[in-house]
Structures are given as structure tokens and as C-alpha cells.
Amino acid sequence: MLQATDVRFAYDRQPVLHEVSFDLVAGGVLGILGPNGSGKTTLLRLLGGLLRPQSGRIALDGSDLREIPHATLAQRMAIVPQETQLAFDYSVLEIALMGRYPHLRAFEVEGPEDIALARAALAETGTAELEDRSFMTLSGGEKQRVVIASALSQFGRRAVDAADTSDGQAEVLLLDEPTASLDLGYQLDVTATLRRLNTERSTSMVISTHDLNFAAALCDRVVLLRQGRVLAAGPIGDVLRPDTVRALYDVDAAVERHEAAGHLTVVPLTRRGDAAPGGRAGR
Template sequence: MSSTAEGSARGRVDVEQVTFGYHRDAVVRDVSFRAPPGGFVGIIGPNGSGKSTVIKLISGLMAPWSGHIALDGTDVASLSRREIGRRVAVVPQETDMPFPFTVLEMVLFGRTPHLGGFAFEQERDLQVARSALERTGTLALADRPVTELSGGERQRVALARALAQEPAILLLDEPSAFLDIRHAVEMYDLLRALRDEGVTIVSTLHDLNLAALYCEHIVLLSEGTVYQQGAPSAVITYEHLTAVYETEIYVSMNEITNTLNVLPLDGRSRATLRSPASESSPSRET
């Protein structure tokens, strides 16, 4: 993709002391982190901790009550939707596709921010859309109505549409939620390849193993605030996860990937841990 090459110098995201709420109470408080161009940032945290809200704020859907969000140093609030659409593509948690457009038509919508006022798609737009279908393994679905897709297929089409936008920054909200283990890994392998091409990736993940495996920087949210952030090995620890998720979690090193593995402990194992007989806790490996 040509614009990702020029995108290697673009794609910086700065979130500075952002506070926001939907009603009277703030659900995101004083959140700060940054993604350098070509960075891979993961946002993790329990349900309701504010992950989706942070993604929506970066995409300019809502404006922070206080604090700033900048894309390449420009405040999102000062950019038009179209200007944002040329830099940022979003793969939302669930993609509503209520109209029976074909998959190809849906992916071509991703070109909208690049089209002139009344211009129709050109040959190059079709090429970009096709390449996006190929990379997401959805080319065979090109002529299918999107209304007939499975949740996992819809999610890959949503990623294809985002790629057709040729963004410098890709925001994803739990993109692998509907994917089986193979398609989840394929999606994150693709995201990593895009990162290598200079695209900045900011993704929320509920799968902590995928977060440990793919992200360079992890932001752990707890009740709307940043509990910890840093390298996966510094954030994904027994102490942090057990405190934030409020359940015992077993963290160990995977010798093949050299990244951390995270397992929840079932009630029976938690009871064993708590009994005075258990000397060394296996969950404290890291």
C-alpha cells in the first residue's frame, strides 16, 4: 500500500490527561499514553474500564471534557471527519451491517475519505479494495451480501474496509472477539505486518495472551484510569492483573514465544492457594 510508506513518518497518537464521561460521571479519568509512528499499543482492562471509550475518543467521535488528543501533533478536535478519516481507520467492537451491500462494496466505502466531492471510485480505489480483501482473507467473499456473513467474517471485512482507507493509524476495539484461535492469530499477524510497514496500531484486547504476544506497549485500565503502562513484561504481572481483574491469575513465561502466558485460576485452585498448607504460590512466577 503506497500511502503506508509515506505513513512511516506519520501516525503519532498522543493522549494527554484525558477525562470524559457520557453523563454526569467521568468514565475515563486523566488517561495519558502515546503511540509512536509504527507503534503497537494494547489497551487492556476489565469490562467497563473504559477501553472502548478511549478508542472512540481517539477517533474523534466524542470530545474529551478535559485533556487533549493529538494525531501527529494536531488536536483531533480541530480536524474534520474527512481529515480524521484520511489518517485514522477504526475497526469497532461490533460492526453493524444492516444493508445487503456486497463485501466489495462495503470495503470500497473505506475509500470515501479519499474520494473527491462527487467522484466515483477509480481503478486505483478498486485495486486498493481488492488488496485489502486479499490481505484479510476475504477475497472469496467479495460478492456475498454482508448481511449473510458470520460474526468472524464480518470482523475481517471490517478490517478490510479499514485497510482500504490506507490509514496511518489503525484503531481496533477487541477485533478478535468473534474470531476462532486461528483467525485471531492471523488477524494479529496481519496487524504486526502492517505495523512493520509503518502503520500505528492501537488495539483494545480482552485476550491478555494476545496482548502479551503482540503489543510493544500495554496500557492497563482500571475503572477509567491508567493502573499501569509499559512493556508487556512490566504490566502483565500476577500482582497487577490480580489486583485489577479481582481474581487470581497465573502468569508464566512461554518458552517458544518468549512472552508471558496468562491463565485464570478456577475456584478450586484459588481455594487451594488460600489454604495455609500451600507453601509456594505457583501464580507468583513473575
């Protein structure tokens, strides 16, 4: 449903992505893996329509992102950044209601339906009882789940709108390193929330991360990105191997299926001797 074809992108002639192609199927969870600086965040911003590729094409259900109006796109696709820092303090419910923006006309005020949808979204991420709390006082994991709820409330349809939009259009959540700034417990909270959204709502997701174990716990397919090029892509069981981990991070690692976890796990063993810090192959 979300398709990237030969996408190239450069910031001020500094190339970031070279001919990146992949396909997210409806209901799938696609991981974009790679070291820092490999172009993951740029790719995610391209997928979300925040940047335009210099060449190539990104399409949602066959239509080029450039041809989809901002508000229409925002009703089907939402972005969760790595961290959300507020300049001013809003309540949790107010944050969730901000997801209703693409559904409101100019000067329209959120109605009871919008409030109910925002509350339902909070409930889906297990943050319903926080709605009166100030966002700034939440823990990192709570914040991230509230931001996910705000993204979910972008998808909610009011009874009035449901009639005139073609139903059954799937929704896509783009998550940029959603657990990178969280400690272990909160990482598991967010992982569980995302997994539940995928199984219960069949929300499609693209997750950028450098955390291989987090990716292994959630993603069914992955794209390995190194210096802006696709190193390998496919089902996670096929792609996540010791040799691909070595190529990606210059690290020797054991990749094994963990019975209790129920998915592949990666245990880093040694840094490859010839790779000085910051001096990865090809730099």
C-alpha cells in the first residue's frame, strides 16, 4: 500500500538516499534498520510527505504523495517522532485532540465526537486515565504512548465523515526510533502497544530503528539501510543474519531465535578490529 520506487534524496547536494525501493503491504510492519546517519529519519520524513524526493516516487495506494492534499494524507498517515518536546504545557487530552486537526474545517471547534475519538485513542494506548495530566509531567514511556494516541486520533472517522469517504482504507503509522530514548521497561510498554495496534486494528507501520532486537520483536519485514543504500530487504527471518549485521554495523554478532521471546535476538559480540570509531567502511 505504501510504495517507494527508486527514491533519491540529497540535502544541499549532500546525497542521503540512493535509489531506495521497498513496499509496505497493508497490515504489515516494516522495519528500516541501519546505523546512525544511514538515512533512516530522512527516509521516514520522505514517506510522511514532509520532504519531496529529488527523483523516484512514493505512492500511497497507487497515488503519488505529491498529489494527495495535506489534510487527506494526514487522515490516513501519521508520524510519531523519536521525542516530543513541548514549548508550552498542554493536557494529555489536548495533545490527543491535536490529531483531529485534519478533520476540522477552518475555525471549527472539536465536537463531542472528536473528543470521544481522542479518548478512544488514548484508551487504545492505555493512557485514558492520564487525560487530565499535564503532558510535561509524564514519564518518557507515557509521553510516547500519548503521542501515539494523538497520531491514532488522526485516523478516527466521525459519523458525518464516514458516509462520504470510501471505507476500509488502511492507516499507516510512521515511527521514528520510537524507543530510542526510553529505558527498558518503557521500551517493552511501547512495543506491546504497537503490537496490539497492529493485531487488533491492523494498523500498518513503518518503524525506523537501530535497535535490532526491538525490530525483531515487531517487524515482519525489514529494509537494511547503509549509507543511503538498501543493503538487503525481505522477511526478517531471511534478512537478519550475522553477515548482514556485520555489514551494517561492523560488529560480529550471534543471531538466534529466543524461545521465551518468540523472535530472533541479536547479541553483539565484538567490534570488528579494523573499524575505528566513526570510520566505518566507505566513509
